[in-house]
Amino acid sequence: MNSQISKLVEAAQKARNVAVITGAGMSRESGIPTFRGPDGLWKNFRPEELATPEAFQKDPALVWEWYEWRRQIVLKAEPHEGHRVIAAMEKFFPEFLLITQNVDGLHPRAGNRKLIEIHGSINRARCTKCATRFELGSRVLSELPLRCDCGALARPDVVWFGESYDSNLLSASLDFLGSADLVWVVGSSGMVSVPVYLAAQARENGALLVDLNPEEAEFSRYCDIKIRGTAGQVLSEFWKALQ
Ligand SMILES: [Zn+2]
Numbered sequence: 001m002n003s004q005i006s007k008l009v010e011a012a013q014k015a016r017n018v019a020v021i022t023g024a025g026m027s028r029e030s031g032i033p034t035f036r037g038p039d040g041l042w043k044n045f046r047p048e049e050l051a052t053p054e055a056f057q058k059d060p061a062l063v064w065e066w067y068e069w070r071r072q073i074v075l076k077a078e079p080h081e082g083h084r085v086i087a088a089m090e091k092f093f094p095e096f097l098l099i100t101q102n103v104d105g106l107h108p109r110a111g112n113r114k115l116i117e118i119h120g121s122i123n124r125a126r127c128t129k130c131a132t133r134f135e136l137g138s139r140v141l142s143e144l145p146l147r148c149d150c151g152a153l154a155r156p157d158v159v160w161f162g163e164s165y166d167s168n169l170l171s172a173s174l175d176f177l178g179s180a181d182l183v184w185v186v187g188s189s190g191m192v193s194v195p196v197y198l199a200a201q202a203r204e205n206g207a208l209l210v211d212l213n214p215e216e217a218e219f220s221r222y223c224d225i226k227i228r229g230t231a232g233q234v235l236s237e238f239w240k241a242l243q
Contacts, residue, residue, distance in 0.1 A: 008238055064141075210227070
């Protein structure tokens with residue numbers, strides 16, 4: 001067995017408060033494009049031109065159409081073994097929290113309930129006026145833009161470029177990480193600073209940091225345990241070894 005994995009198993013056997021932070025790499029393994037870079041093009045728009053409050057103000061139907069196209073891709077994808085292990089970890093450890101950047105809903109579909117979707121969810125809408133949130137279900141939405149029962153426009157319940165994070169979600173994450181003893185960063189390239197920031201906070205509070213990514217990232221040097229590989233393969237190997 002990989003020596004990093006045996007180190008990890010040893011740490012997990014002692015851990016009580018465990019957090020997992022996941023990023024786009026997790027979703028990519030389920031075949032979901034990142035919607036960034038050349039991957040993200042739709043009708044010749046770049047994500048930066050659509051995922052903004054300004055774009056929504058200018059053309060809400062266009063923005064909704066794009067999200068609905070993405071949502072249908074996501075609904076056809078399936079959680080992989082890595083998602084399933086993280087769902088099992090929630091039941092295994094006395095205290096557990098999953099913080100994900102992913103908006104695709106694959107973690108809740110795999111069974112995670114103690115989770116914070118820090119960027120929101122593509123499967124939810126939020127009223128721009130009364131802030132009511134509603135689940136979108138699996139049927140294709142044909143009447144776009146979507147409206148709330150109150151008559152006002154609804155928007156995808158996600159964090160757009162130029163918007164700030166929900167401060168309640170951020171402080172709930174930091175609260176948990178303040179007492180976490182084992183924190184994983186999975187499938188996050190470290191390009192987006194929030195997971196790195198959260199992980200750094202946890203480490204300052206004494207948590208052991210695990211970096212599970214196919215490639216070395218900038219924050220890797222701050223991590224105690226580094227494992228190179230895909231989330232699906234490494235997590236299932238870890239899980240088998242832990243049992
Ligand atoms: Zn409303």
